[in-house]
Amino acid sequence: MSQPAIQLKANARLTSTNPARGYEVLGNVEISTEIEVKSKIKDAHKAQKAWHKIGLDQRVKHLRSLHTHLTKHKDEFVKRQSLEMGMPKTLSNSILEGFLADLVWNCDNAKNCLSNKTLFEDDSEVNELVYEPYGVIACIAAWNFPFGNFIQSTSQALLAGNAIVMKYSEEIPLFSKYLEETISLSNFPEGVINFVYGDAQVGSILADQDIDFLTFTGSSETGQKLYQKAASKLIPIALELGGSSPAIVFEDCSIDDALIENLFWKRFLNSAQFCDGMKRLIVHNSLLEEVSEKLAIYAKTKLIGDPLDEKTELGPLVAERQIIKLEEQIKDALDKGARLHCGGRRPESLNGAFYEPTILTNITKNMRVWSEEVFGPALPIIGFNTYEEAIELANDTEYGLSGSVFTNDKALARRVLLDLKAGSLQHGNAHFYRSQNPFGGYKKSGIGRQKGEAGFDEITQIKVIAWEK
Ligand code: NAD
Numbered sequence: 001m002s003q004p005a006i007q008l009k010a011n012a013r014l015t016s017t018n019p020a021r022g023y024e025v026l027g028n029v030e031i032s033t034e035i036e037v038k039s040k041i042k043d044a045h046k047a048q049k050a051w052h053k054i055g056l057d058q059r060v061k062h063l064r065s066l067h068t069h070l071t072k073h074k075d076e077f078v079k080r081q082s083l084e085m086g087m088p089k090t091l092s093n094s095i096l097e098g099f100l101a102d103l104v105w106n107c108d109n110a111k112n113c114l115s116n117k118t119l120f121e122d123d124s125e126v127n128e129l130v131y132e133p134y135g136v137i138a139c140i141a142a143w144n145f146p147f148g149n150f151i152q153s154t155s156q157a158l159l160a161g162n163a164i165v166m167k168y169s170e171e172i173p174l175f176s177k178y179l180e181e182t183i184s185l186s187n188f189p190e191g192v193i194n195f196v197y198g199d200a201q202v203g204s205i206l207a208d209q210d211i212d213f214l215t216f217t218g219s220s221e222t223g224q225k226l227y228q229k230a231a232s233k234l235i236p237i238a239l240e241l242g243g244s245s246p247a248i249v250f251e252d253c254s255i256d257d258a259l260i261e262n263l264f265w266k267r268f269l270n271s272a273q274f275c276d277g278m279k280r281l282i283v284h285n286s287l288l289e290e291v292s293e294k295l296a297i298y299a300k301t302k303l304i305g306d307p308l309d310e311k312t313e314l315g316p317l318v319a320e321r322q323i324i325k326l327e328e329q330i331k332d333a334l335d336k337g338a339r340l341h342c343g344g345r346r347p348e349s350l351n352g353a354f355y356e357p358t359i360l361t362n363i364t365k366n367m368r369v370w371s372e373e374v375f376g377p378a379l380p381i382i383g384f385n386t387y388e389e390a391i392e393l394a395n396d397t398e399y400g401l402s403g404s405v406f407t408n409d410k411a412l413a414r415r416v417l418l419d420l421k422a423g424s425l426q427h428g429n430a431h432f433y434r435s436q437n438p439f440g441g442y443k444k445s446g447i448g449r450q451k452g453e454a455g456f457d458e459i460t461q462i463k464v465i466a467w468e469k
Contacts, residue, residue, distance in 0.1 A: 014173040014197060019086045019316040019353035020306050026083060029173035032196040034205050040165050040194040041209045044136040047191025048163035052133055056114055059159055060107050062188055067103050069186040074100070076182075080175045081146050082307040086315035086353065087270055089308055099151040102451065105435030110159040113456040125468050131460040133161035134236070135212035140203045140226070142218045143169035143318055144273045150179060152240075152439075152450050153215045154193065157459040162213070163192045167206050169218075170199040171318050204229075211235065213459065220373075220399070220444040227447070238448035238458055241441060242373040243401030244279045246394035248384075248416060249291060250407035251284035259406065260294045262429065266404060268299070268357050271317050272377040275445075276402040276424065276433070279374055282393045285383035292361050292381050296341035299357040304347055316353040317376050323353050326376035333360055333367045333380065343377065365396065373399065387412075391419050400442025402432065423449075 012031045017023040032040070051059065070077070074096055081092040113131075120127035137157050141149040146168065154164045168176040180195040196202060200222070207214055207229045213236050216226050220241040230237035247266060253259060266278040283291045307315035317323055323346070330344055343358030358378040363370055369380040384390040394403060394416075402424040405416040413427040423441045424432040433439065438454035440446050448458045 014170050014199070016084055016172070016174045017319075018083060019318055019320075020083075020308075020350075022351040023320070023353075027174050029177050029197050031198040032202055037165075037196050037202065037205050038209060040196055041136060041138075041206075041211065043191040044163040044165050044194050045210070047189060048133070048135055048161070051158075051163055051189060051192045052161035056110060056159070056161075059161065060110050063103065063107050063110075063155060063159055066183070066186055066188050067100060067107065069188075070103075070182065071100060073182050076178065077147050077175075079308070080178055082315070084172045084175050085143050085146065085318045086307050088312045088315045089310055091270060092307070095145060096147050099145075099148040102435045103151050103155050106155045106159055106455075109436075109453070110156075110456070113453050114160055114460065119464065120466075123469070125466055127464060127466040130463045130465055131160065131456075132463055133157075134459065134461060135162065136210070137162045137164055137213040137215055137459065138206050138209065138211040139164055139166040139215045140206065140218065141166065141168050141216075143171035144270065144275070146172050146175045147179075149217055153217060156450070156455045157213075157215070158192065160456060160460045162459060163194075165194045165196060165206060165209075165211070167196045167198065167203055173197055213237070215459075216240065223444075223446070238440075238450065239446040240275070240439075240448075240450060241401075241444060241446040242375075242399060243275045243277070243441065243445050244373050244397045244399040245276055245402040245404070245422065246280045246282055246397070246420070247278045247404040247406065248390045248394055249281070249283045249287060250390075250405070250409070250412065251286050252408050253287065253406050255287060255290050255294055260291075260298050263291070263406075264295060264298050264302075264357075267379045268302070268314065268377050271314055271355070272357075272379075273317060273322070273375055276439075278404060279379075280370065280394075280397070281379055281381040282384055282390055283381055284390075285385055288361065288381065288383040292341050292359055295379070295381075296359045299342050299359060302357065304350065304354055304356065314357065314377070316350075317355060318353065320353055322376055323355055326355060326374065326378060329368045329372065329374055330358060330360070330378055333363070333369045336364060336367050338362050338367060338369070338380070371397075387415075391416070395419075395421050398444045401445035402426075402441075 013028040016026045117129045139153040217240040223239040223241045305312040338360045339362040341359035343356035363380040363382045400422040403420040417425040438449035438452040440449035
C-alpha cells in the first residue's frame, strides 16, 4: 500500500548537527527517494536467496568476519556516536564493546538455536522442526544507541538467513552512512545489508514495500502506526518501544553512596535517553527526603560538557526538540505543585542541547512526568507506605519494559520482581541486560523479543517436516 501523496524530491538532504557545539553543521546525507527504496528492497530479495542457500555455517563465518572488521573501526564508531548524538566518549566506548560482545554471542549460539530438531521418531517416521528465514526484513531504528540498534535489530536476523533494509533515525545520518561504507569495505555479501536515509516519510515508504517482516525500535506512537501497516499486509512485526520503568526502594535500605550512585546512573546514563532507564523512583516514605536530597547533591557533582572530552560524565541531549519536550513536561509538574531539588534548567555556560539533571518530588499522578515517558534528565520521586501501594505505583503506567527493586530482603525482592508487569527486572546490583537474555516489553513497550534464544525464535519461521523411514 504506497502513499501516492508522498513525493520525495531528488537530491534532498538530511543535515546533521552537533548538539554539543551550538548545532554546528557536521555534514549531510542524501535522502533516499521512493525509487531508491524500492531498488534496495529488490536488491535485498535477490541477495537473500543466495544468503539463505549458503547455509548457517557460512553465514556465521561472514558475521564473525564482520565483527572483526567493525572492531577495527571501533574508535571511529565511538567518536561518531559522541559527535552526532552526544553520548559521552567513555560511555560510547563501553556500550560499543557490549554490543560487539552480543554479536559474538549470537555467532557462538546460532548453531544451537537454529539447527533442526527432531520432535518425534518411531519405527516408521521422523518429525523434524526446521528454522527458516522470513525473507527481507525492514528495520526502522531510533538514534539513542546507534551501534547497538544495528547489532540488536539485524545480527540474529542475518544469521537466520534474512536480508535487511535498514533506516536509522534522521538524527544520525552520518553514523548510518559511515556504518554502510564500513560494511561495504568488508567482504560481506553484497545486497544482504542495505541502508536507506530519511525521516518518518521514508520510514513510512519503506514499511509499505514488499517486505516479509518489520522490526521497529522507537516510540510507542510510531510503533502503533507501523503495527497497523503490518496488519494491513498481514506480516509479522517486532516492536521495541518506549518505557517508563519504575524502581522501588524499601525501608530496610541504607542510603549509602553506592546506592545513590546506582540510582543516579540508572536514570541519567546517556543523559537519560535510553528506553529501559529508570524513569520513576518509588521510595518508602521514611527515606523519601534523604534519597531525594542525596541524589540532588550527587547530581550537582556531575560534569556536563563536550561528549568528546573524556572527563565529561553527562553530554547533551540529541536535539533541541528533546529539550523543548522535556521543558514542557517539567513545567507541567512544577505548575501542578512538584518540588524541585536540583536542575530544572539549561546550564548557562554551555551552548547546545544541554540540560541539568533534575530531581522532582511532590509528584501526583496527573503530572506528565509521571504518566508519560520522559526521555531526558528528569526524575520524579514518589513515596509509599505499604507493599501494595508500591506495586500499584510501579505498575501504574502504559509501559512495561523493565524495573528494579532495592531491599536486603531477598524473598521480598523476588516477590516484587514477580509482581511487576514488565519484560526485564532486576534486584540491587544484578543486571538483566546480557547477551543471552531476551529483551522486550509488556504493554505499550513492545511486542516480541530481541537477544538470546528468544531473539532467534522471533525472526525465524518454524516448519515441521514429517517423513516416512
Ligand atoms: P521515533 O518513533 O520518533 O522514531 C524512530 C524511527 O522511526 C526513526 O527512524 C523515525 O524516522 C522513524 N519514524 C517516525 N515516524 C514514522 C512513521 N510514521 N513511519 C515510519 N517510520 C517512522 O522515536 P525516537 O524519538 O527516534 O526514539 C526514541 C524512542 O525510542 C523512545 O520512546 C525510546 O524509549 C524508544 N526506544 C526503545 C528501545 C527498545 O529497545 N525498546 C530502544 C531505543 C529506543
